[in-house]
Amino acid sequence: MAKSKHIYVCRNCGAQSAQWIGRCTSCGQWNTYEEEVLKKEKAAVKWQNPDAPKTTNKALLIHEVPSGFEKRFETEDKEFNRVLGGGIVPGSIVLLGGEPGIGKSTLMLQVALQQTAMKILYVSGEESATQIRMRAARLGMTQAPHLYLLAETDMEAIFRQAHSLQPDLLVIDSVQTLQSDLLESAMGSISQIRECAGAMQRFAKATMTPVFLIGHITKDGTLAGPKLLEHMVDTVVQFEGDRNSGYRILRSIKNRYGSTSELGIYEMQQAGLREVSNPSEILLSQRDESLSGITVSATIEGVRPLLVEVQALVGNAAYGTPQRTANGFDLRRMNMLLAVLEKRLGFRMGTKDVFVNIAGGLKVNEPATDLAIISAILSSNEDVAIPQEVCFAAETGLSGEIRPVVRVENRISEAEKLGFKRIYLSRYNMKGLDPSRFGIEIVPVGTLEEIYNALF
Ligand code: TYD
Ligand code: MG
Numbered sequence: 001m002a003k004s005k006h007i008y009v010c011r012n013c014g015a016q017s018a019q020w021i022g023r024c025t026s027c028g029q030w031n032t033y034e035e036e037v038l039k040k041e042k043a044a045v046k047w048q049n050p051d052a053p054k055t056t057n058k059a060l061l062i063h064e065v066p067s068g069f070e071k072r073f074e075t076e077d078k079e080f081n082r083v084l085g086g087g088i089v090p091g092s093i094v095l096l097g098g099e100p101g102i103g104k105s106t107l108m109l110q111v112a113l114q115q116t117a118m119k120i121l122y123v124s125g126e127e128s129a130t131q132i133r134m135r136a137a138r139l140g141m142t143q144a145p146h147l148y149l150l151a152e153t154d155m156e157a158i159f160r161q162a163h164s165l166q167p168d169l170l171v172i173d174s175v176q177t178l179q180s181d182l183l184e185s186a187m188g189s190i191s192q193i194r195e196c197a198g199a200m201q202r203f204a205k206a207t208m209t210p211v212f213l214i215g216h217i218t219k220d221g222t223l224a225g226p227k228l229l230e231h232m233v234d235t236v237v238q239f240e241g242d243r244n245s246g247y248r249i250l251r252s253i254k255n256r257y258g259s260t261s262e263l264g265i266y267e268m269q270q271a272g273l274r275e276v277s278n279p280s281e282i283l284l285s286q287r288d289e290s291l292s293g294i295t296v297s298a299t300i301e302g303v304r305p306l307l308v309e310v311q312a313l314v315g316n317a318a319y320g321t322p323q324r325t326a327n328g329f330d331l332r333r334m335n336m337l338l339a340v341l342e343k344r345l346g347f348r349m350g351t352k353d354v355f356v357n358i359a360g361g362l363k364v365n366e367p368a369t370d371l372a373i374i375s376a377i378l379s380s381n382e383d384v385a386i387p388q389e390v391c392f393a394a395e396t397g398l399s400g401e402i403r404p405v406v407r408v409e410n411r412i413s414e415a416e417k418l419g420f421k422r423i424y425l426s427r428y429n430m431k432g433l434d435p436s437r438f439g440i441e442i443v444p445v446g447t448l449e450e451i452y453n454a455l456f
Contacts, residue, residue, distance in 0.1 A: 008033040009190045014228035036191045037184040073168070073210070076114035079266065079275045080107075083237055083250045085258015088169065091208040092257060093201050095175070095229050097215045098239035103248055103268055104214045107239060108171050110139055110272050112147050119146040121167035125153040125177025139272040153187065155180040155196050159203065167209060172200065174214040175229065190228065197232050230254060242361030248273065249362065252302075262302040280307040280418055285359055290388050293380030297372030298393040298411035298423065299364055305407075305414035307391060309359035310369065312376035317353045328358030329373065330365060337374055337396060344400030344448050347381065367395040368405040371424060374448070375455060384456050389421035394429070400448040404428040416440040424451060 008017045011034055015026035023030050072087030081087045084094070098104045105127070112120045113136060124132055129149045136142050148165060152158050155178055162170055172178065176188045178196035185191045197213065204211040215229060217238075230236050234256040241248040250264035266273040284296060284307060293312045298305060310329075317323065326334045334356055338349045356373060358364055371394040379386045393411045395403040404426040405411070415423050416438055427444035435442045445451045 005037070007036055007191075009036050011190060014190055014194060034189070036189055073118060075111050077111050077275060078277070079250060079264030080111055083252045083262045083264040084235065085252070085255050085262065088210045089234070089257045090210055091204050092234045093204045093211045093213065093232075094235040094237060095213050095215055095233045096237050096239060097217050099243075100216050101243065102239050102241060103266075103273060104239050105173050106135065106139070106268075107248075107250070107266070107273055108173060108212060108214060109135060112169075112171060113139060113141040113144045115147070115169075116145060118168040119148070119165065120144075120169045120171065121148045121150060121162060121165055122171045122173070123150045123152055123158050123161075124173045125151070126173060127151070153177045153179045155199055159199075162203070162207075162209070169210050169212070170200075170203075171212045172214065174216060175200075176216055194228060194232075197229050201232055240363075245361040247276070247360050247362070259302065263304060263306075279304075280414065284309050284418070287388070290385035292383045292385045293376055295372045295376040295379065295386055296391040296420070297364070297369045298391050298415050299366050299368055300407055300410065301364075301366075305410045307414060307418055307420075308362055308364060308369075310372045310376045311357045311359060312373065312380045313353075313355040314377055314380040315353045317351055322349075322351060323353045323355070325354075326356045328361065328363045329356055329369065333367075333370075334373065336398070337370060338377070340396060340398060340400055340448070341374065341377065345452060347378075352381070366405075367403075368393050368411075370394065370396040371402060371451065375424075375451065378452065378455065382456055386455060387422075389419065390424070391415050391420045391422075392424045394424065394426040394445070396448070402426040402445050402447060402451065408433065412438050412440060412442065424454070 008020050009015070010024040010027060010029065011032040012029045013024060013027035015024055017033065020033050020035070024032055072089055074081050074087040096104055096108065109122065109132065112122050122132070128151050132149050133142065148167065150158070150161055152161070175193055175197055179187045179192055180195050180199070183191050183195055200211050200213060203209065213229070213233065235252065236254040237250055237252050239248060239250050246268045248266045248268055250266065252258070252260050252262045254260060265276040265279040267276050293314070295310050296307055297310055298307055300306065324331060324335060334354070338354060341347045342349045354377060356376070372392040374396055375386060375392055393405055393408065395405055397403050408425060408429045412423055420440060422441040422443060424443045424445055427446045430444045443454065445454065
């Protein structure tokens with residue numbers, strides 16, 4: 001007779017405890033423990049491939065290990081392939097995370113619909129097959145020769161289907177809706193998610209079928225799962241963006257088969273997601289005249305140079321405490337830059353409201369944006385526009401020095417390609433750089449005063 005057992009599980013990190021505790025000893029979060037009931041002492045959903053021989057692993061010398069050069073499935077979606085590091089690796093398990101409504105289901109369905117050569121099983125625990133069909137119709141595609149839909153939440157039933165269909169790719173929408181009978185805890189609880197994801201992982205490795213798990217993350221992180229799943233899966237990609245702007249960014253956070261910090265950009269349209277192959281063009285606003293407070297930064301996201309527009313607004317604070325807001329940029333870093341401006345250039349920023357915004361809903365966390373942000377703030381403060389054909393790429397230090405950035409050649413070439421006429425860089429970046437190779441004027445600067453004098 002199976003013994004039922006109560007445990008307490010941290011909603012944030014998945015740590016377990018025999019008793020309820022107020023503060024997680026593992027991750028330090030308060031009030032995150034929830035009671036869970038296990039029906040069996042040790043529940044495990046087994047995925048067994050009946051044909052697989054029983055082997056015990058033996059330690060091998062590295063050169064004896066079969067090289068297993070990964071043959072990847074390339075999807076029709078170039079951005080998607082790139083973010084995954086060049087396509088889908090057989091037997092890999094990928095977590096696609098994002099806030100509800102951001103477009104995860106749309107993205108996966110679209111990728112699945114475009115595939116003609118692969119047999120795909122798309123399991124949805126959130127929508128009925130009819131709803132998915134309607135979505136497909138909205139995407140303009142209801143004909144896909146090898147796409148099977150299954151509205152199911154029960155793990156064992158999904159595995160039965162998978163075993164009879166033998167798909168080349170399994171998509172689970174979403175991991176929070178998976179449920180195993182072996183556990184008594186509710187759907188979406190941590191034990192369920194961990195158990196089901198573990199079973200999916202064993203399935204992926206045993207059958208070499210790639211599995212995509214969709215997972216919801218809410219802003220305050222209350223929904224269980226994705227955080228704890230991150231170390232169970234091979235790859236974590238996140239779909240993000242400002243829901244009001246049409247742009248969505250697919251970002252790889254962890255990748256055992258490729259580089260992280262890769263980026264894919266999409267535009268959400270009436271009929272689905274469209275790949276944006278030249279993102280700089282959409283991130284720069286189309287304007288006819290130069291306005292104050294707007295600059296362009298030559299940044300690098302993943303391996304791609306990206307020109308993004310920085311907007312700043314500086315005004316006199318109407319109330320005692322000045323307001324500081326940064327959208328798409330780290331607020332603490334902005335405050336640091338303001339302190340540098342105050343100390344090194346003598347601007348009285350303490351009485352000013354400062355708002356900084358990165359256009360297009362993009363988030364940049366590269367220090368190379370510093371100079372563009374400082375210049376935008378100065379431009380708004382002085383109410384003097386910076387010419388449109390100028391861009392920036394440098395970090396700013398606490399003493400007001402302009403510091404070099406990595407991969408400066410890529411940034412210069414991208415700026416040149418997009419028609420910029422002048423780029424401001426740190427003079428320490430000039431070593432080994434041949435300015436005559438580029439058709440864009442390169443202006444080296446060393447300190448904040450120099451940039452101020454050059455611009456105003
Ligand atoms: P969805 O994929 O359901 O989000 P998730 O699975 O991440 O919860 O996306 C829902 C949003 O996408 C919804 O607000 C409407 C929008 N959308 C479009 O704008 N165009 C489309 O063709 C589709 C299918 C969705
Ligand atoms: Mg969905």
